[in-house]
Amino acid sequence: AASLLRMIKLFKLVRLLRVLQMEVFRDLMKMVQCMVGGVHTLVWAMVLFFFVVYLASLLFTEFFGRHDVDHVYDHFRTVPRSMFTTFRCAFGDCTTIEGQPIFDHVRENYGPIASFFCCCFVFVVSVGIMNVITANFVESTMAAAAKAKRANKTARMHDTDLWNSRIVTLVRLLASHTGVELRGMLSEQIQDLCKLQVPSEVIDRVVRTPEGCQALCELDVFECDHEYLSDILDADQSCICDVTEFIDGIRRLRGEPRRSDIVCVDLMVRDIQRQVRETLQAVREFGNR
Structure with missing residues (x-):
């Protein structure tokens, strides 16, 4: 019964982790x-x-905890009590129990x-x-966020299922706009795909x-490159690009x-450049003969 209860708790934990992976x-x-990273x-x-x-x-205990001064001595009579008061003062709550500023009483009784x-x-x-603590903490959290972002992007770049599905979508779109009908799995039509010539x-x-824009974005191709994609992929400027x-x-x-x-x-x-120089040198030598 105890092992069954542990299995149920583990199952609930797995379900909770799956829920936390949702987009929301x-x-x-x-x-x-980011918090864990910082x-x-x-x-x-x-x-x-x-x-x-x-x-x-x-220092406060040594200076202000030696004499019984109203509204000051009670806050600095011992080191632990002085630490608590100092902690409060560091965050702006430097007042007595009546709400009076402690430093005003320090000025009146101990001087400027x-x-x-x-x-x-x-x-x-x-x-x-x-400010130093805040700056370092923010830097650590931002570094952790950047590291997590790089890890997610690396995982997405190595996701073969994502690559295969989006490339299949793009190839089918290219074929349909070219007038070629692809039926069944693309792996069974490799020869036909290799012969497919796609105009710019x-x-x-x-x-x-x-569909094409979404597939390219999910493949981490910048949207600003979509407009010039045909020109980028056309290496020989022939206005035709094959599927490979x-x-x-x-x-x-x-x-x-x-x-x-x-x-x-x-x-x-x-x-x-090296090949051009060698070719130019060969042409000059041939012309001098």
């Missing part, structure tokens, strides 16, 4: 991931803030120097330490259709621009 909970899960920074921020409060509390010291503490904590205007019409060139071009267009793409183009251009 996407922002919630993103915030949770926990390490938050812990160290708590350690830093604890030591700052502890050191300030030692003690009041100036208290003001410096509040300024350093609220403007300096708090057909590609332009396909990318303007809702189309599929290979879509595969290369997926995702963010990569440095490797730029390096590859640079190396290819250098190789072309």
Whole structure:
């Protein structure tokens, strides 16, 4: 019975996890991931803030906890009590139980120097330490969000089911707009597909259709490239693109621009320049004979 109960609880947990993967909970899960990514920074921020409060509390106890002064002594008579008061003052709640500012009583009983010291503490904590902690925490959460986004995009880029289904959609759209009827599975019509020549205007019409635009967006092809897709895929400027060139071009267009793409183009251009120089040198030598 106990094992059955554990299985039921596990089943409920799995169902809950599946529910949280729904689109409506996407922002919630993103915030949770960011919070988890910033926990390490938050812990160290708590350690830093604890030591700052502890050191300030030692000073406050030494200065304000020695003499029985109304509205001041009760808040700084011991180190733990002083730490609690210092913590409250760091967040702006530096008042007595009657609602009177503690620092006003400090100024009246200990002079302007003690009041100036208290003001410096509040300024350093609220403007300096708090902003530093906030900046580091925000940076950590943003880094965690960016890491999660990259992981999701990488998983989507390696999702073969997504790639196959969207490419099939695009190929069928190209075939239908070209006037070719494809029946059954495309894997059974490979030879016919390899012979299919798609004009540039057909590609332009396909990318303007809702199905084609959605398929390209789900394949992480930027929407700003859709308008120029036929020109991008037409390497020889023949205004005709076969299916294999189309599929290979879509595969290369997926995702963010990569440095490797730029390096590859640079190396290819250098190789072309070398070949042109060799050809030019050969032509000159032939002309001098």
